[in-house]
Amino acid sequence: MKPKNITDIKFDKCEDSKYINPIRMIFKDNGKRRVWDIIEVHNSVATLLYHKDKDSFIFVKQFRPAVYLKEHKDSTHQECGYTYELCAGLMDKEKSAKQTAKEEILEECGYDVKLDNINEITEFYTAVGFAGSKQVLFYAIIDDSMKVNNGGGIDDENIEIIFIKKQEVRNFIFDKSYPKTSGAMFAVLWFLENVK
Template identity: 45%
Template sequence: MDKINKISILKEPNFVKPIEITYTHKGVQRIWEAVVTHDSVAILLWHKEKDSFVIVKQLRPPIFNANPSDGYMHELCAGIVDKEISKIEIAREEVLEECGFDVPLKKMQRVTSFYTSVGISGAKQTLYYAQIDESMKLNDGGGLMEEDIEVIYLSTSKAREFLFDESYQKTPGMMMAFYWFFENIKN
């Protein structure tokens, strides 16, 4: 049975750094607790032959902690910016690692960037779009060994309904990406 076994305070974190920000706003000194995190990339994948979005369903321990009955999130393929290569190259690597598709860089389109978790971290996510097909598939994806990622094909015709179906836990970045797709790629 899946469960949270223990929650501890991090003494030497690898990916996040808790900080206290002291600042002055409108002449009043204030304090804010925050977390320094990595920026990230996310990729909206649309499979032309299947007329489907390729998304991932992934166990997210903070969600599992908040909702012990279901810690899985439906998300775009994504990853943190933690290497000395360009964001688009990181995006390409994440697509291969998580979803199994090898997308040439020239086939990836930068859509926009936005800040996430603004109340606690202010990390910036850059969104890319790629149209894929079976000729690009090299493996089944699934992520790294320590990840629990399921690749899902969500038909374009069901995506609008999926957006507002609260029985699926999902990220706002994915919701925004679907809106972008329907406005700009497939009306």
């Protein structure tokens, strides 16, 4: 299936990138020589946003080329390559995880949230078989007074803001017709269990 609004798709070799660096690690494990290919990538942050005025969680919907690559031949999803995620971003600048989260919330979702209102849940590793990058997971409770712009990302980002009602969010995270990240699923379950 073709993704909406995405055209002229082609694949090519990635010979230089500011986002990834392929490395081959050679080591001995219990005396046996092993070779392992790794992709060195930036760490990241992700934030679960709960909008108390709307009694809803905010997710961002965007096209992910890596998901499209894996899905496009036999996907049953109507919008192949699009995922539902937490507001997130790379830690590719000299800023703290919390400051990075604040900036991503503003850029992607349009809410100006004070640093004190951004709370860490935990951190974990992603793609441990080939990348091993760390993600710091946050949550923030927001309201209409914090809205300062429409969000949607910066430069050429094309991010859609999705509101899911709190009473519907458990069904949403387990509905396979909405491709989503494991961090988003974990964060929602954590929030429902721990934030009253």
